[in-house]
Amino acid sequence: MLKSVSRAVQLAARLSCRSSASPASAISPAPRLSRTFSRSIWSLSGSSGASSGSRPRLLTATRALPTLSCGCGSLHTEGDKAFAEFLTDEIKEEKKIQKNTSLPKMSGGWELELNGTEAKLIRSLAGEKVTVTFNVNNSIPPQLEEEPEQTQKGQEEEPDIVSTPNFVVEVTKQGTKNSLVFDCHFPEDETSHGDGEEESDIFSIREVSFQPEGDTDWKETSYTLNTDSLDWALYDHLMDFLADRGVDNTFADELMEMSTALEHQEYIKFLENLSTFVKCK
Numbered sequence: 001m002l003k004s005v006s007r008a009v010q011l012a013a014r015l016s017c018r019s020s021a022s023p024a025s026a027i028s029p030a031p032r033l034s035r036t037f038s039r040s041i042w043s044l045s046g047s048s049g050a051s052s053g054s055r056p057r058l059l060t061a062t063r064a065l066p067t068l069s070c071g072c073g074s075l076h077t078e079g080d081k082a083f084a085e086f087l088t089d090e091i092k093e094e095k096k097i098q099k100n101t102s103l104p105k106m107s108g109g110w111e112l113e114l115n116g117t118e119a120k121l122i123r124s125l126a127g128e129k130v131t132v133t134f135n136v137n138n139s140i141p142p143q144l145e146e147e148p149e150q151t152q153k154g155q156e157e158e159p160d161i162v163s164t165p166n167f168v169v170e171v172t173k174q175g176t177k178n179s180l181v182f183d184c185h186f187p188e189d190e191t192s193h194g195d196g197e198e199e200s201d202i203f204s205i206r207e208v209s210f211q212p213e214g215d216t217d218w219k220e221t222s223y224t225l226n227t228d229s230l231d232w233a234l235y236d237h238l239m240d241f242l243a244d245r246g247v248d249n250t251f252a253d254e255l256m257e258m259s260t261a262l263e264h265q266e267y268i269k270f271l272e273n274l275s276t277f278v279k280c281k
Helices: 002-028 027-045 049-051 077-098 148-153 234-244 249-279
Strands: 111-115 117-125 128-135 166-171 178-185 204-212 224-226
Touching: 077 249, 117 249, 128 249, 204 234
Parallel strands: none
Antiparallel strands: 111 117, 117 128, 128 166, 166 178, 178 204, 204 224
16 A cells, blocks of 8 residues: 555656656757757858858848859849940941041151050151150040030031140250250140231140150159240240251141040040950950
8 A cells, every 4th residue: 555655656756747847848949949040040141251250141131133144254234234235336336437547647757656545756857856755545625515506506517526635745965964855735725926927836835844864754853944924935936946846736736636546546445345344255
């Protein structure tokens, strides 16, 4: 009898322990599931972010971009496709209106050297060397807005784009260490420094200075003569000095023609390079 009571008490104790342990056993799997879920989200967020020490972006909103496969492995979007089509049409139109497929020649025996957008004209005469350097970058004047009446009349005829670059003339004499350098430009309002009956100069001298021969950098420590407040007589002599060495209105006209052709060539080349870059070919 006592054994039966003892067994009953032990059985009751076991049942009591199981019933008291059951809530814990029901709750205990929750942390395990939570950790598993967190690790899955961490994996989806990318292991590279974790290795680099950055916080995983679990809820980052991303916009799916339409992509096209390409051998170069670069990103391609619908915008890139439209951009490439536009560039193809633009290149065709620019080639249609291109006046010179090759650069026009300069009269007067000038030799041409090209380095990308920079051009150098060289001429030697009677122991002197004259070098004219210009760059077609930023050489197109801004197009001014026309009045509505003029715009309607000239809708069919668009004005020609002309390149008017600044140019530097360097005159070197034998046996001298320094060159006489002229910084010239094409002013927007062409003015004459002589009498009204004389031909107007289409270019102007802005600054004059002596610089070391062959030095590409303009030394600020060398005295520079600014022509804004210069005596007209001295200015006219400087212009005559250039004209005697072949830098006159005829030269300036031919320089603008060459610069315009070179600038257009470089523009078309840029569009072609841009198209290739966008298409990634």
